[in-house]
Amino acid sequence: MTMNESARLPVVVVGAGAMGGEWIRMLARSPHAEPVGVVDLNVDLARETVASAGLDVAVGASLVGVAEASGARAVVNVTVPQAHRVVNEQALRAGLPVLCEKPLAPTVAEALRQVALADLTGGLLMVSQSRRYFNHLAAFRQAVAALGPLGAVHAQFFHEDHEPGFREQMAHPLLVDMSVHHFDMLRYLSDDEPVSVRCDSWNPSWSWFAGHAAATATFELASGARFIYSGSRATPGLQTSWNADWHVYAEKGAAHWDGDFVVETDAEGVEFEVPDRSESIEGSLEEFVGALRTGTTPQNEVRANVLTLAMIEGAIRSSDRGGEKVVIADLLEESLAQAIADEQRDDVAGLLRSWTSAADGIATPAWGSIPAPIASGGAH
Numbered sequence: 001m002t003m004n005e006s007a008r009l010p011v012v013v014v015g016a017g018a019m020g021g022e023w024i025r026m027l028a029r030s031p032h033a034e035p036v037g038v039v040d041l042n043v044d045l046a047r048e049t050v051a052s053a054g055l056d057v058a059v060g061a062s063l064v065g066v067a068e069a070s071g072a073r074a075v076v077n078v079t080v081p082q083a084h085r086v087v088n089e090q091a092l093r094a095g096l097p098v099l100c101e102k103p104l105a106p107t108v109a110e111a112l113r114q115v116a117l118a119d120l121t122g123g124l125l126m127v128s129q130s131r132r133y134f135n136h137l138a139a140f141r142q143a144v145a146a147l148g149p150l151g152a153v154h155a156q157f158f159h160e161d162h163e164p165g166f167r168e169q170m171a172h173p174l175l176v177d178m179s180v181h182h183f184d185m186l187r188y189l190s191d192d193e194p195v196s197v198r199c200d201s202w203n204p205s206w207s208w209f210a211g212h213a214a215a216t217a218t219f220e221l222a223s224g225a226r227f228i229y230s231g232s233r234a235t236p237g238l239q240t241s242w243n244a245d246w247h248v249y250a251e252k253g254a255a256h257w258d259g260d261f262v263v264e265t266d267a268e269g270v271e272f273e274v275p276d277r278s279e280s281i282e283g284s285l286e287e288f289v290g291a292l293r294t295g296t297t298p299q300n301e302v303r304a305n306v307l308t309l310a311m312i313e314g315a316i317r318s319s320d321r322g323g324e325k326v327v328i329a330d331l332l333e334e335s336l337a338q339a340i341a342d343e344q345r346d347d348v349a350g351l352l353r354s355w356t357s358a359a360d361g362i363a364t365p366a367w368g369s370i371p372a373p374i375a376s377g378g379a380h
């Protein structure tokens with residue numbers, strides 16, 4: 001797909017709930033893209049969301065119908081996680097690239113089916129991991145990179161979240177809905193990958209969540225460093241940033257980020273700069289549109305996102321097994337077998353069967369041939 005450099009990319013937003021509204025309002029003022037249609041199973045809700053954003057665009061329950069009627073060239077998928085794969089499949093099969101909200105899918109098996117689908121269609125499927133796009137995280141990353149080999153990265157997240165809806169009914173509202181951000185940030189921050197995890201999750205007695213609102217997890221990383229995570233969404237007091245509170249120690253010193261605007265290190269000679277770039281969902285939109293314009297591979301192109309999901313599922317599996325160590329490579333291979341068993345489409349199932357391993361499948365050449373700046377060490 002090639003695009004006119006100056007034109008705003010016409011997009012359909014699928015999912016007009018709370019976050020869909022955020023996307024629609026952001027897109028309405030974006031220089032990079034414009035909302036030309038909104039889709040939701042609840043068409044009245046879609047109409048209300050469009051009207052409250054002061055827009056007059058195509059609305060309906062059918063993605064393909066609204067995309068055709070509006071001349072859309074891409075899709076932003078802001079549906080609930082259970083619907084992500086089906087909507088992404090409709091879009092990619094219609095030839096439309098997709099920017100999909102996190103988490104890409106409820107399981108790694110469903111994520112692998114989407115990798116195969118992206119292979120088959122040749123379309124771009126990028127996951128919007130919007131918390132990568134914070135300027136102070138980029139600064140913290142520079143400081144951490146200057147500290148030498150890492151000993152451990154600690155992240156703590158304590159929040160009191162009252163968000164009725166799918167979150168309060170999930171089995172793992174912390175790990176699946178929130179820690180997905182922090183686990184993805186760890187991969188960005190450290191340039192390291194998870195090897196294994198031990199986790200314990202539970203629900204505090206006063207929690208208003210049905211599932212486990214709290215967890216602790218220790219990941220072993222490929223470098224040998226550890227990522228030690230503690231979180232809770234039912235913490236009525238002394239809350240951290242939504243981005244969590246981070247502490248790193250390494251060979252040459254330590255660094256801390258409060259998740260907002262304070263980055264500090266006691267290591268001598270370590271310098272860092274806070275860049276001035278678009279943050280949060282605006283940052284991820286810019287990267288998506290840039291990838292379509294230039295053919296670069298964006299961060300969290302579907303293949304790269306699979307390990308973030310594997311961190312979540314590995315943590316859940318460990319917790320379900322009483323804290324037993326879960327090896328990420330084993331989880332990936334078991335997920336491939338599950339993906340093959342679940343997939344109904346012959347073309348996708350055939351491709352999944354042709355992979356020698358899940359690791360092979362996510363290592364296939366990604367959409368675009370030019371690595372994004374981040375892959376060569378730049379911060380975004």
Ligand SMILES: NC(=O)c1ccc[n+]([C@@H]2O[C@H](COP(=O)([O-])OP(=O)(O)OC[C@H]3O[C@@H](n4cnc5c(N)ncnc54)[C@H](O)[C@@H]3O)[C@@H](O)[C@H]2O)c1
Pocket residue numbers: 014015016017018019020039040041042045078079080081083086087101102103128130131165166177
């Ligand atoms: N990046 C962030 O910081 C952030 C913050 C909040 C939510 N999110 C993500 O955004 C997504 C949506 O969250 P939300 O809070 O807006 O949820 P929500 O429940 O408020 O809205 C989801 C909407 O999707 C619609 N929907 C479900 N299945 C559909 C389908 N097959 N086709 C069309 N529409 C469908 C529902 O009718 C609903 O209106 C989730 O993946 C969530 O994790 C991300």
